[in-house]
Amino acid sequence: MEPGVHSMDVTTLTYIAIGLAGVALLLCIILAISLRGVSNSLLTVKEEQQIQRNAIGDEIAHLSHQINEEQARSLVQGKHLQQLQEQLVQLENQLREVKQQDPSMRLYSRATELVKQGASIAEIMQACDLPRAEAELLISMHRKNDRNV
Structure with missing residues (x-):
């Protein structure tokens, strides 16, 4: 090379x-x-x-x-x-007590129950010691309410 x-x-x-x-x-x-x-x-x-x-x-x-x-x-x-429910129960109890204390309220409550059961004017007058006009008034009021419901 x-x-x-x-x-x-x-x-x-x-x-x-x-x-x-x-x-x-x-x-x-x-x-x-x-x-x-x-x-x-x-x-x-x-x-x-x-x-x-x-x-x-x-x-x-x-x-x-x-x-x-x-x-x-x-x-x-x-x-x-819960508090409102307790208050409602208390108010219902108070109302029940007031109704029981007032004799006239007891009579009208009883008369109202009899009207709802279909009692006659004479039966209501005798059981609750109410005058005829009051018995007729209760019957007309509660029967009118029952028809509206």
């Missing part, structure tokens, strides 16, 4: 090696840039997912608070309803 040809081959091979190294370096740079873009995209997706998780967590907390408020309101309303 001639010395000039050998040096030319080495020089050419060196240039080719440098060129290949440059191409490899360029490919590595392109690959690094691509990986960085993918990495940034993944970070962005993860950040968006975290934002969504936070938003969902906030919504869950808000709904939980609303449920707790509704339950508290229901308890208060239940207690209030």
Whole structure:
């Protein structure tokens, strides 16, 4: 081999090696840039997912608070309803006592019951010791009410 040809081959091979190294370096740079873009995209997706998780967590907390408020309101309303029922029972008992204490009310209550059972004027007058006009008035009032119902 001639010395000039050998040096030319080495020089050419060196240039080719440098060129290949440059191409490899360029490919590595392109690959690094691509990986960085993918990495940034993944970070962005993860950040968006975290934002969504936070938003969902906030919504869950808000709904939980609303449920707790509704339950508290229901308890208060239940207690209030129970108090009203107790008051109604007390008023019914008081009314019953008043009716039992007033003799005339007892007579009219008895007469009303007899009218509802279909008793005659004479039966009502005798059982309740009422004048005929009052017995007739009770019959006409209660029978009119029964027809309207």
